[in-house]
Amino acid sequence: MTVRTDTHVAAALQAQDLSVRLGGTVVLDHVSLSLPAGRWTCIVGPNGAGKSTLLKALAGLLAYRGQVLLLDRPLQAWSRRERARTLAWLGQAEPGADDLTVWDVAMLGRVPHQPWLGTPSAADRAAVRQALQATQAWAWRHRPLGELSGGQRQRALLARLLAVQAPVLLMDEPLAHLDPPHQADWLALVRRLTAQGHTVVSVLHELNLALRADALLMLDAGRVVHQGPSGEPATHRALEAVFEHRIAVRALPGDGAGWVVVPRVAGQPEGPLACT
Numbered sequence: 001m002t003v004r005t006d007t008h009v010a011a012a013l014q015a016q017d018l019s020v021r022l023g024g025t026v027v028l029d030h031v032s033l034s035l036p037a038g039r040w041t042c043i044v045g046p047n048g049a050g051k052s053t054l055l056k057a058l059a060g061l062l063a064y065r066g067q068v069l070l071l072d073r074p075l076q077a078w079s080r081r082e083r084a085r086t087l088a089w090l091g092q093a094e095p096g097a098d099d100l101t102v103w104d105v106a107m108l109g110r111v112p113h114q115p116w117l118g119t120p121s122a123a124d125r126a127a128v129r130q131a132l133q134a135t136q137a138w139a140w141r142h143r144p145l146g147e148l149s150g151g152q153r154q155r156a157l158l159a160r161l162l163a164v165q166a167p168v169l170l171m172d173e174p175l176a177h178l179d180p181p182h183q184a185d186w187l188a189l190v191r192r193l194t195a196q197g198h199t200v201v202s203v204l205h206e207l208n209l210a211l212r213a214d215a216l217l218m219l220d221a222g223r224v225v226h227q228g229p230s231g232e233p234a235t236h237r238a239l240e241a242v243f244e245h246r247i248a249v250r251a252l253p254g255d256g257a258g259w260v261v262v263p264r265v266a267g268q269p270e271g272p273l274a275c276t
C-alpha cells in the first residue's frame, strides 16, 4: 500500500478554534488540536461528548466555524476528489448499501481514483482485493451487504476505507460488532498502517484497546480536556476523570506489560492488579 503523505508534514490534521452548532446547541466549542502524521491517535470520551461531530468536522462532512487543516492545507483548498483520495472515512453505524455486494462496497473506495463514468482499472481491482483480504472479507465478496452479520458488515465497510489507500484514515467506532479475534486483527492492521506512514484517527469505546494507541485525545462536553501519550500517568488520570472515576487504569504485572482499564463498582474489589 503506497502512502503519499509528505514526510515533512508534522501534523496530518489540525483544528483551530473549531466550533460546531447542531440544532441550536453548541456541540464543539472552540476546539484546537493537532494530530501527528504517521501516528495512531484515539479519541475517547463519554456518550454525547462530540467525538463523532469532531471526526465529521475534520473530514469536512459538516459545517463548522474555525479552521481545519489537512496536511497543512485548509480543507476548502482541496478539490473534493483530491481530498477523497487523501482522507478516508468510516462512519459510526453507517446505514444503507444493503443491496450492494461486499466487492462493490469496497470498490466504492476507489471512486476518487477513477475517471468520471470510468470502469475499474487493474490497480482498482488489486486495491479492493488487498483490502478485502486484509479484513478477511474476501470469502464472502459476492454476498450482499444486507445479508451479513453486524461484524461482517463492519469488515466490508473497513475494506472500503482501506481500498482508498489514503494517507489519512478516520474511523468512528470501527470495532463495533467485531468479535475479539477481529478486534485484535484491527489492532494489527492499524499498526501496519502507521508503520507504512499512514495516520489513523479513531474513536473507540474499547478503552483497553485505546490504551494501545500512540496518543489519546479526550473530549468532554464539546471540549478537548486532555491530549497525551497513552503510556503517561497524566493521560491515565485524565482518562479516569473524563469517565467520572467509574473506571481505573492499572498497570499489568511485569515491566512494559501495558495497562488495563477496570470498572469501579461500589462495594466490589478491583482485583489483584498493581496501581500505576
Ligand code: ADP
Binding pocket: 022, 023, 024, 025, 027, 045, 046, 047, 048, 049, 050, 051, 052, 053, 054
Ligand atoms: P459522541 O460521538 O461523542 O457520542 P456526537 O458527536 O454524536 O457525540 O454528539 C454530540 C452532541 O451533539 C450530543 O449531545 C448529540 O445529542 C448532539 N447532536 C448530534 N447530532 C445532532 C443533530 N443533528 N442535531 C442536534 N444535536 C445533535
Ligand code: MG
Binding pocket: 051, 052, 053, 092, 172
Ligand atoms: Mg459517536
